[in-house]
Amino acid sequence: MSEKGDELKPPKEVRKVFEVFQGLRDDKGIEEVINKLQKKYKGLDRKEKEALFFLLNNKLEIRKDELTPILNEIAETTEDSTLWPVRLQRLRSRVRSPRLAIFQRIAKNPGGIRFLLDFREDLINSKRTADLDFAALDADLAFLLEMLFQEGFLYLEEITLDSPYSQIEIIKDRDMVHPMTSLEEMGKRLGKDRRCFALYHRLLPLEPIVFIEVALTQGLVRNISDIVGAAEREIRDKDLDTAIFYSINNTQNGLAGLGMGKMLIVRVVDFLRSENERIKTFATLSPIPGFWEQYLRPILEGNDEPFLLKKEDIPGFFSRKARGKILQFAESSDDSVEGFCKALQQVFSGTEWVNDSDLKRHLKGPMVKMAYHYISKERNLKGKPLNPVAGFHLGNGATVTEKCVNFLANTSAKGLKESCSIMVNYIYSPSWITQIRRSFKWLERLEIRSFFGR
Structure with missing residues (x-):
C-alpha cells in the first residue's frame, strides 16, 4: 500500500457512511439502513468516495485473531481424519469477506443492484486516478455482480421499429460510437438488414446493460458511411452473407470487465445464424479511439x-x-x-x-x-x-x-x-463461437424477447 494510503484521514461524513456500511452486518431494520446509506453516499464528492473506498478495502476485513484458532486446528489435522472436512468448512465460513455479505444484503433490497452498479463505477474511476489499491474491494463487488448477471437474470431483446419509444430513445442517446441527433436517424438503423439487440437484467427492465448494432451486408464493409449514411438499400435476403457489428455500447460502467459484451456478441451471432444460414462472416467495423x-x-x-x-x-x-x-x-x-x-x-x-x-x-x-x-x-x-x-x-x-x-x-x-x-475490421471466426459456447454453456438458454415480433 502506498504512503498516501497510510496517511489518508477520512473526513467526518465519510466516517458516518462507513459506519452505516458496518451496520449492515446486522439484519435489524436493514431496508431503512440501506436507504440511509444510499442517501449519504450520494452526498459524497470524489475525494470523499476515495476515502470511503480506502476504509472499506482496508478496515472492513477479517481480523487475524478470528482465523488463528481454526488455522492452528487445520495444521494439526491430517487429511484422512474425519475432522478434516469439518474444519475446512469452518475455515471457509470464517474467511468469507464481510464486505461481500454486506453487498449481498444491499442487492436483495429495492434499488440495491442499481446502487451497486453506480458504486462500482465510482470505484473503477477512482482506481484509474487515485494512488491507492482497492483490489480487494473491487474483487468482492465483481464476484457478486458476476453472480447476479448470469443465467436466469438476463434476457436478450431485439430493438425494432415496433419497440416502445422509451427503449428506442435510450439506444439513440447511449450510442457513443456513432452518435445520433434524432429518432429519425435511429429509425434508419432498424430494419430488415439493420438490427439492434440489447441485453437486459430482469430487475432493471427499463435500461439495457449493453447493446449492439448490426448491419447485414453482402461482403465485408470497410467504410462506415456504407452503413449509417447509406441510402435505401435493395439487397436481397439471399445475397446477405455478412454481419457487421458496427456499434457496441456498454451502458453500465459498473459492469466493466465482466464479459457482458462477449456474452452479447456470441448470442447475437447464434441468433443471426439460426435466422439466416447464409450468413457466414461475422466481423466488426470499429473505431480506433486515441x-x-x-x-x-x-x-x-x-x-x-x-x-x-x-x-x-x-x-x-x-x-x-x-x-x-x-x-x-x-x-x-x-x-x-x-x-x-x-x-x-x-x-x-x-x-x-x-x-x-x-x-x-x-x-x-x-x-x-x-x-x-x-x-x-x-x-x-x-x-x-x-x-x-x-x-x-x-x-x-x-x-x-x-x-x-x-x-x-x-x-x-x-x-x-x-x-x-x-x-x-476485427474478424470473429466460427471456431471462436464454439469456444465461447463451451465457456458460457447457459448462453444457449438465454431468453430472446421482442415486443411485437418481426
Whole structure:
C-alpha cells in the first residue's frame, strides 16, 4: 500500500457512511439502513468516495485473531481424519469477506443492484486516478455482480421499429460510437438488414446493460458511411452473407470487465445464424479511439517514451515521394526527422487533407501500417493492447491483420479527430463461437424477447 494510503484521514461524513456500511452486518431494520446509506453516499464528492473506498478495502476485513484458532486446528489435522472436512468448512465460513455479505444484503433490497452498479463505477474511476489499491474491494463487488448477471437474470431483446419509444430513445442517446441527433436517424438503423439487440437484467427492465448494432451486408464493409449514411438499400435476403457489428455500447460502467459484451456478441451471432444460414462472416467495423490524440501526435511531438514506435521511425514508413508531398502540403522544405514529423502533425491537425486526392493516396499505406502497429503491438503496463477497442475484441478472441485496417473509413469530424479516418475490421471466426459456447454453456438458454415480433 502506498504512503498516501497510510496517511489518508477520512473526513467526518465519510466516517458516518462507513459506519452505516458496518451496520449492515446486522439484519435489524436493514431496508431503512440501506436507504440511509444510499442517501449519504450520494452526498459524497470524489475525494470523499476515495476515502470511503480506502476504509472499506482496508478496515472492513477479517481480523487475524478470528482465523488463528481454526488455522492452528487445520495444521494439526491430517487429511484422512474425519475432522478434516469439518474444519475446512469452518475455515471457509470464517474467511468469507464481510464486505461481500454486506453487498449481498444491499442487492436483495429495492434499488440495491442499481446502487451497486453506480458504486462500482465510482470505484473503477477512482482506481484509474487515485494512488491507492482497492483490489480487494473491487474483487468482492465483481464476484457478486458476476453472480447476479448470469443465467436466469438476463434476457436478450431485439430493438425494432415496433419497440416502445422509451427503449428506442435510450439506444439513440447511449450510442457513443456513432452518435445520433434524432429518432429519425435511429429509425434508419432498424430494419430488415439493420438490427439492434440489447441485453437486459430482469430487475432493471427499463435500461439495457449493453447493446449492439448490426448491419447485414453482402461482403465485408470497410467504410462506415456504407452503413449509417447509406441510402435505401435493395439487397436481397439471399445475397446477405455478412454481419457487421458496427456499434457496441456498454451502458453500465459498473459492469466493466465482466464479459457482458462477449456474452452479447456470441448470442447475437447464434441468433443471426439460426435466422439466416447464409450468413457466414461475422466481423466488426470499429473505431480506433486515441490513435491520433493519445498516440501518433505525442510521438510526432517527441513524447514517445511509453511507446514501441519512436519519432525517428516515422519517416521510414513513407516513400521519398510521399514525404515530399506531405512537406509540400505543409509548405515546408525541412526534410529532417524533426521537420517531417512537424509537417505530418500539421496535416492531421486540420481536415483540409481529406480534399487532396493525391495526398490521400500517399498517406494510405503508411497510415495503415502505423495503425496496425498500434492495435497489434503496442501494450499498456498490464500487457494488454494499448487501444481499448482492440483490447476488447482481441481479448474476446477476434483476429485482425493489416488488410483489416481501412484508411478513409470514417471522414466525419469525430473519425478524423479520433483516428485520422481509420477504422478496423476485427474478424470473429466460427471456431471462436464454439469456444465461447463451451465457456458460457447457459448462453444457449438465454431468453430472446421482442415486443411485437418481426
